[in-house]
Amino acid sequence: MTKFSDLNLNPKVLKAIEEAGYESPTPIQEGAIPSALEGKDVLGIAQTGTGKTASFTLPMITLLARGRARARMPRSLVLCPTRELAAQVAENFDIYAKHVKLTKALLIGGVSFKEQDALIDKGVDVLIATPGRLLDHFERGKLLLTGVQIMVVDEADRMLDMGFIPDIERIFSLTPFTRQTLFFSATMAPEIERITNTFLSAPARIEVARQATASETIEQGAVFFKASRRDREGSEKRRVLRELIEREGEACTNAIVFCNRKVDVDVVAKSLKKYGYNAEPIHGDLDQSQRTRTLDGFRDGSIRLLIASDVAARGLDVPSVSHVFNFDVPSHAEDYVHRIGRTGRAGREGKAFTIVVPKDEKNFEDVEKLLEKEIPRVELPSAPKPKASAKQDVAEEPAAAAPEKADKGEKKSTRSRSRKSDKPAQEKPARRSERNDNNVVGMGDHMPEFIALSFEERRAS
Ligand code: AMP
Numbered sequence: 001m002t003k004f005s006d007l008n009l010n011p012k013v014l015k016a017i018e019e020a021g022y023e024s025p026t027p028i029q030e031g032a033i034p035s036a037l038e039g040k041d042v043l044g045i046a047q048t049g050t051g052k053t054a055s056f057t058l059p060m061i062t063l064l065a066r067g068r069a070r071a072r073m074p075r076s077l078v079l080c081p082t083r084e085l086a087a088q089v090a091e092n093f094d095i096y097a098k099h100v101k102l103t104k105a106l107l108i109g110g111v112s113f114k115e116q117d118a119l120i121d122k123g124v125d126v127l128i129a130t131p132g133r134l135l136d137h138f139e140r141g142k143l144l145l146t147g148v149q150i151m152v153v154d155e156a157d158r159m160l161d162m163g164f165i166p167d168i169e170r171i172f173s174l175t176p177f178t179r180q181t182l183f184f185s186a187t188m189a190p191e192i193e194r195i196t197n198t199f200l201s202a203p204a205r206i207e208v209a210r211q212a213t214a215s216e217t218i219e220q221g222a223v224f225f226k227a228s229r230r231d232r233e234g235s236e237k238r239r240v241l242r243e244l245i246e247r248e249g250e251a252c253t254n255a256i257v258f259c260n261r262k263v264d265v266d267v268v269a270k271s272l273k274k275y276g277y278n279a280e281p282i283h284g285d286l287d288q289s290q291r292t293r294t295l296d297g298f299r300d301g302s303i304r305l306l307i308a309s310d311v312a313a314r315g316l317d318v319p320s321v322s323h324v325f326n327f328d329v330p331s332h333a334e335d336y337v338h339r340i341g342r343t344g345r346a347g348r349e350g351k352a353f354t355i356v357v358p359k360d361e362k363n364f365e366d367v368e369k370l371l372e373k374e375i376p377r378v379e380l381p382s383a384p385k386p387k388a389s390a391k392q393d394v395a396e397e398p399a400a401a402a403p404e405k406a407d408k409g410e411k412k413s414t415r416s417r418s419r420k421s422d423k424p425a426q427e428k429p430a431r432r433s434e435r436n437d438n439n440v441v442g443m444g445d446h447m448p449e450f451i452a453l454s455f456e457e458r459r460a461s
Helices: 011-020 027-037 052-064 083-096 113-122 131-139 156-161 165-174 190-199 230-251 262-274 288-299 333-340 358-371 390-396 403-415 427-436 455-460
Strands: 042-045 076-079 104-107 126-129 150-153 180-185 204-207 218-224 255-258 279-282 305-308 323-326 350-356
Touching: 011 052, 011 083, 027 042, 027 052, 027 180, 027 204, 042 052, 052 076, 052 083, 052 150, 052 180, 076 131, 076 165, 083 104, 083 126, 104 113, 104 131, 113 131, 126 131, 131 165, 150 165, 156 165, 156 180, 156 190, 165 190, 180 190, 230 262, 230 323, 230 350, 262 279, 262 305, 279 288, 288 305, 323 333, 333 350, 333 358, 350 358
Parallel strands: 042 180, 042 204, 076 126, 076 150, 104 126, 150 180, 218 350, 255 305, 255 323, 279 305, 323 350
Antiparallel strands: none
C-alpha cells in the first residue's frame, strides 16, 4: 500500500497530514499527487468524499512552498462552484499548510471586498474563489491573473449545472498558457469533455470509482414512527433518538444529529444533555466564538454528539463521524445526501438513521426516489412497526402509549450506566423478529440478502 511518505510531498505537509490523522492516501490522492508534483495537468474524475480536496491541495502547497507571492498577482487559483465549497477548501488548506508559510485569500459572496482587496494587494499564494466573485474583482482592476502558475477547477460538473462554464472559460483565458491545471469533476458531460480538451494539456487522467449518490460505505436505516398523541411528538421523537443512539452503543463514537429547525437543535441538545449525553448544539444564532469552541470540541473528541442545523453543518469538515442521525427528514432530498455524507467519508464505514413521522413521509419518499433505493426500516421498542395500526402498536409496546413516564423512568434505569450494559437483555431476539417482518418493499423478489441482516450481522459479514 502506498504511504503518504512515498509521494514526495513537502515534509511539513507530511507533518500536517499526520496531525490530521490520515494514515494512507485515498485512491484519488495516490493517483493525482505524483502527476501534480511533476507539474503535469491532472483530470480527476472523483466525487466529494473521496479525498479529492487534499489530492490537489497537498501538491499545491508542496509546489508553492518554494517562491513568494507578488502584489495583486496570486500564484495559484482554486475555483469552486459555491461559497460553502470554497470555504471548505480554504479550511482544508489551513489544515494542510499549517507548517508552511503561505498566504491565501477567499473571494466569495458574503465576505467584504475591502478585506480581500487588502490581502490581494499584499500578494497571495493561493486564491480560492467562486467564478463570479473572482471576475468582479478582476473587472474592478484589483487583480491580475497573469501570475497564476497552478489553476484548480473543483466540481466542474456543478459549475456546469450552475451556468458557470462561460466564466470558467474566460478565467482560463486570463491565466498564462503555461499554467498547470488540476481539473476535477464527478462526471464527464460532453461540455466538460470539451473544456478539458481545450484547456488541459496531455492531462494525467485519474478516475476513481463513482460512489453511489450516498456512499456505499454508509449503512442507512429509517425508523417510521407515529406519536401516541400529537402534542407528544417532540418528546417521543427524542426518546426514539436516544434509543437509536443506545442501540448503536460504543460503535457510535461521535455523531451529528440533524434537525430542520434551529429551535429543535436547542431542544434536542438540551434534552440529550439532561439524559446524561455529551451533546452540544450548533446553529447560526450562536456567536462565532461559541461555534468555534463547539466545533473544536467535536473535532478533538471531547464532544460526542453535535446537534446541528443544515446551515451550520455546511462547510463543516469533521473527518471521522461514525454516525449521522436525522431527527427530522430534511425538506430537500439533496440535503439528505449532504447530511449522511458527513459519515462514511474517504472510504470509512458510517451509519445514518432517520426518524420519520407521518408528516415527513412524503419528504422521505423523495429521498428514496433521489437515491433510487429503499432505505431499510428499523424497528425500536418505542417505534415497533412501520405503518402498523395504532391498536397493534399499543398492544405490543406499552411504552409507546405512555412515553412521558417512560422517558423519565428511562433516565434512571438506563442512561447512567455504561452504554454497553444499557442494552435491554432481550434486544438480540427482538431484532431477529424485527428482521423477519422488516417491511422492505420495492425490491420485488430480489431483495439483497444483506438488507435482511441485522447491523451486527452485516458488520460481521
Ligand atoms: P473530500 O472528498 O475532499 O471532501 O474529503 C472527504 C473527507 O475525507 C474530508 O473530511 C477529509 O478530511 C478526509 N480525508 C481526505 N483524505 C484523507 C485520507 N487520506 N485519510 C483520511 N481522511 C481523509
